[in-house]
Amino acid sequence: SQTIHQWPATLVQPVGSPLSLECTVEGTSNPNLYWYRQAAGRGLQLLFYSVGIGQISSEVPQNLSASRPQDRQFILSSKKLLLSDSGFYLCAWRARDLYNSPLHFGNGTRLTVT
Amino acid sequence: AQTVTQSQPEMSVQEAETVTLSCTYDTSESDYYLFWYKQPPSRQMILVIRQEAYKQQNATENRFSVNFQKAAKSFSLKISDSQLGDAAMYFCAYRSGGATNKLIFGTGTLLAVQP
Numbered sequence: 001s002q003t004i005h006q007w008p009a010t011l012v013q014p015v016g017s018p019l020s021l022e023c024t025v026e027g028t029s030n031p032n033l034y035w036y037r038q039a040a041g042r043g044l045q046l047l048f049y050s051v052g053i054g055q056i057s058s059e060v061p062q063n064l065s066a067s068r069p070q071d072r073q074f075i076l077s078s079k080k081l082l083l084s085d086s087g088f089y090l091c092a093w094r095a096r097d098l099y100n101s102p103l104h105f106g107n108g109t110r111l112t113v114t
Numbered sequence: 115a116q117t118v119t120q121s122q123p124e125m126s127v128q129e130a131e132t133v134t135l136s137c138t139y140d141t142s143e144s145d146y147y148l149f150w151y152k153q154p155p156s157r158q159m160i161l162v163i164r165q166e167a168y169k170q171q172n173a174t175e176n177r178f179s180v181n182f183q184k185a186a187k188s189f190s191l192k193i194s195d196s197q198l199g200d201a202a203m204y205f206c207a208y209r210s211g212g213a214t215n216k217l218i219f220g221t222g223t224l225l226a227v228q229p
Contacts, residue, residue: 036219038157042222043220043221046217046218092217096215102149102161102164103159103217104161105158105159107156108158110157
């Protein structure tokens with residue numbers, strides 16, 4: 001069966017520090033991968049998605065970047081965090097070859113920028 | 115661009131009763147998919163139910179069913195025999211059938227279940 005791992009679960013970082021959140025998927029190949037952010041009491045905002053190694057689409061211009069160095073690895077990064085980067089970050093994957101496949105989410109990372 | 119609207123920020127239901135959560139969407143596409151996700155206090159996103167736009171029959175998963183009105187661009191979720199464990203934030207989501215594969219979420223409805 002497929003599983004998605006996302007870490008760390010919780011992170012507290014000072015303003016101006018770098019960020020690296022990692023997400024890996026097991027049990028599937030060639031997944032579509034996604035990073036979402038959820039601000040407190042708000043809906044989910046799509047940040048980045050990837051349909052293949054090295055292919056990244058950005059949805060919202062911002063302080064963050066994403067990379068996909070391997071087929072099942074998706075990394076969210078920042079060189080210098082802002083207070084506004086605080087939130088709950090969710091990684092997700094979807095089977096590319098199944099037309100009606102849903103998104104499967106990781107457990108999320110709660111990021112607090114102080 | 116596609117949008118998803120959930121007009122009920124909060125809802126409440128008595129245990130064992132039925133509740134309906136509303137969702138409308140805006141799209142010019144004919145091929146798309148609709149989903150309801152549940153987010154309990156643990157904040158894990160759990161798929162509740164899905165609907166293909168080309169299917170006229172409403173999807174059903176145990177106590178959960180949808181009322182899909184394609185012409186009205188409406189996709190409501192009905193929870194029957196509500197249980198305490200149903201208390202969560204519920205998100206409606208839209209995905210294009212095209213190559214973009216993006217899932218667009220509504221702002222969510224917080225459902226409380228009263229014992």
